[in-house]
Amino acid sequence: MLHVDGSCHCEKIKFEADIDAGKATICHCTDCQQLTGAPFRVVVPVAKEHFKLLQGEPKTYLKIAESGNRRLQAFCPDCGTSIYATSEFNQEVFGLRVGTLQQRALISPQKHIWHRSSMPWLQSMDTLATFEKQPS
Ligand SMILES: [Zn+2]
Ligand SMILES: [Zn+2]
Numbered sequence: 001m002l003h004v005d006g007s008c009h010c011e012k013i014k015f016e017a018d019i020d021a022g023k024a025t026i027c028h029c030t031d032c033q034q035l036t037g038a039p040f041r042v043v044v045p046v047a048k049e050h051f052k053l054l055q056g057e058p059k060t061y062l063k064i065a066e067s068g069n070r071r072l073q074a075f076c077p078d079c080g081t082s083i084y085a086t087s088e089f090n091q092e093v094f095g096l097r098v099g100t101l102q103q104r105a106l107i108s109p110q111k112h113i114w115h116r117s118s119m120p121w122l123q124s125m126d127t128l129a130t131f132e133k134q135p136s
């Protein structure tokens with residue numbers, strides 16, 4: 001188990017959790033792409049008893065998938081940072097958004113899901129011009 005601390009960008013919402021970093025997953029589904037504005041999202045599951053909200057109260061958006069699956073998407077009402085998603089009726093497991101965790105560099109994803117909608121250009125990321133900061 002890895003102890004992690006997380007917060008939204010404006011720091012109104014803070015939480016801590018104990019996770020199994022080996023369960024981190026990259027999700028390439030079209031919902032994650034649209035909700036994040038990014039090509040994919042990295043998620044790690046945490047059981048309710050290992051997740052503790054320390055400060056703030058997330059707002060939730062109910063996402064209903066084509067399959068009828070109903071997922072609550074929790075986010076900061078002020079800065080919009082995604083915090084977690086959970087089942088609408090059975091809130092036992094939270095899919096934490098790894099980008100909100102201070103320890104995110106230690107959490108290396110172990111698998112890709114919904115790879116059928118992954119961006120084709122991800123295969124050639126290593127060949128792009130690279131700058132350590134914003135180029136001038
Ligand atoms: Zn915030
Ligand atoms: Zn997804």
